[in-house]
Amino acid sequence: ASDGSELRTLTQGEWMIDGVIEVDEDSGWIYVNSTRGSALERRVERVSIHDGEIETLSEPGGLHGASLSRDGKWLAMMSSSLTAAPTITLVATDGSERRILYESDISLDSIEVTAPELRTFSAGDGTTLYGALYRPESEGPHPLLLAVYGGPHAQTVLDAWGLTVDLRAQYLAQEGYLVLKLDNRGMAGRGLAFEAHLHRQMGTIEVDDQSAAVQQLADEGLIDIERVGVYGWSYGGYMTVMSMLRRPDLFKVGVSGAPVSDWDGYDTGYTERYMGTPQNNAEGYREGSLLTHADKLEGQLLLIHGGVDENVHFRHTARLITALTAADRDYDLLMFPEERHMPRDQAGLEYQERRVARYFDRHLK
Template structure:
C-alpha cells in the first residue's frame, strides 16, 4: 500500500492512537501522516491521499488505516499490497444483535439532474406485516455532512433501529447540499437554504411510497441542529407530505446564527434579503398543518434558545399548536443519561401517538398514558440501553 502512489516503494503502517470522538474514530501520531481511504475489496490502484481527517469502520471487522513515510514505529509494509495486520479482532455483525443493516438506495432528483442516495431501515415483516409502513425521515441535510454510507455506524443507529422495531420504516436521504458529492452538488443550496433540501426529502418519500414501502398518509420527520431546521421546514413547506415533525435545537432564522457559518452559504443579509427571508422558518409557519414538537436545551451554546422562542412567537401568532420539550440545564444536545433516556422516550412516543394506528382490538386514548401508548412508555430499560449508544 503506497502513500504517494509510487508502486513498490516501501512504506510503514502505523499503530496510531485512537479515541472515540462520538461519530468516528480519531487518528493521531508523530510525524507527517497521509490517510488513505482504501476499500479492502477494491481493485482500483490509485488511492488519492487525504491529509489528516477521520477514518471509520466500513464493516464491524474491517478498518481503514493510516500510512506514513517512515519515522514512527509500526508494522512494516514492503511494497505495494504487502500489508501486515495490526490487529486480528473482529466484532459481531449487526445481525447478531437483531439489527440488520439498512438497504442503500438511489433514485433521481425530481428534475432528473442528480442522483440521491438513501439508507432504508425496514420493520421486521414477521412482526409488522409486509407494509406499507408509516415512514419517519431522519434528516440533517446541511453542508459538511454526509450521512448515507456503507458503515457499521449506519447499522448501529439506535434511534432508527428503535423506531423500526416499533413498526416504522425509517429513511435517511442525503439531499442536495450535503457533503462529499462535489462542489456543484453541495453548493446548489447556496443563498437559498431550506428549499432544495425539502424538495429532495419529498422525492425520497414519494419514491418509497411508489415502491409500496411507505404509507404516504403517515409520514414524520426528525432532525437536530440543521436537521431540526430542515424538519421544521419540511412540515411547513410540504404540509401535504409531512404530518409530524420533531425539531431538535432548530435554527429558525439565519440572521440569528453564527456569521462565520451563515455568511459562507447565505452571503451578507444586506446583499441577500430575499434569500434570508425565504430561508427562515417564520414565513412558512402559516402553511403548517401537522404536529410539531420542538426539543431544545435552554443553555444551548450553538443554536441559542432564542431561535425556538422566536419560532414559538410565530406559531402563536398563526394560531398553530405545538409541543415543547425543554432541558433547562442542557446545551446543544442532552448529555446526561437520564435526559437522553427521557428524550428518546418522548421522541418515539410522539411518533407512535401521532403516526401509528393502534392494531385491531387494542384501545388507545392518544395521550401515551395508557392503552397503546403505554407500550412505548414501558420501554424505559431498552431506551436507557439505547441512549448509552447514541
C-alpha cells in the same frame, strides 16, 4: 509551489479527495481519503507527488481512515462497513504486511439489528441521490419516518457501521416504521457542484429532494403516504420544521431538535459561507427562515431544545414559538433547562427517546 502558484494537477475524475492524511515528502507520496470507489465509501490511498500515480491501501468497500507513522512506513487504519464493526489494522505502506491490532466482537447478531439497505432515488432534475432504508418486519405499506439532516458539510448515507448502529432508527423500524435517511443535493461527499445547490437558498432544494424520495417510496407501495413523519437535530431540526411548513400535505408529524429558526441569528462563519450576508441576500434569508412560513404549520410538531445550547442558542426556538403563537399554530415543547445541544446524561437521553417514540406513536400510528 511555495509562492502559491500551481505546478500541476495530480488527481482528476468524477470523485473526490475527501481529506489529506499526510504528505510524506521524503518518499514522494501524499496519503489521502478518497471517494474513488464510490461516494458511499472512503478509501485510503496514496498519490505520487511526481506523476500522480494512485495506489489503494485499504480493503474494498466500507469506510476507512488512517494515520501515518513518523517514518512513513506504517499506517494505523480504522475500517468499518454496514455489516462489520470497526477494526484497527497496522498496514505497511509498501504493501508487505497487514496486522490486526483491534477487532470488535460486536456483530449484527449480537446486538440484534439488521443493516440498513442502501439504494438510490432521483431528484427532480434527474440527479441520483443515495438513501438508506431501515425496514420493519411487518407487511407494508408502512408509516414512514424521515430521519433528516440535509445540510452542507455532512454526509449521512455511507457504507459504515455508524449507520447500522443508529439505535433510534433501528428501534423505530422494530416498532413498525419504515425509516429513511437521504442525502439530498447540497450535502457533502459528492463534489462542489452537488453541494453548491444550497448556495444562497437554504431550506429549498433540500425539502424538494426529501419530498421526491418520499413520493417514490409511496409510488412503489412501500409506505402509506398519509402517515409520514420527520425528525432531525440542528440543521436536521431546521429541516424538520421547514419540511412541515413547505409541504404540510406530506409531512404530518415532526420532532425537531435544536432548530435554527432564522439564519440571521446563527454562526456567521458557517452561515455566510453558504448564504452570503443578510444585506446581499435578503430574499434568501427571508425565504429560508422558519419565521417567514410559521403560519403554514398544519401537522403535529414537537420542539426539543437545551436551555444552555452553545451551538444553536435556545433563542432560536423561542423566536419560533413567538411566530407560531402569533400565527395561532399549535406546537409541543420539550425543554432541557440545563442541557446543551442535546441531553448528555443517561437519564435525560432515555427520557428524550421515550418522548420521541411516544410522540410518533400517538400521532402517526
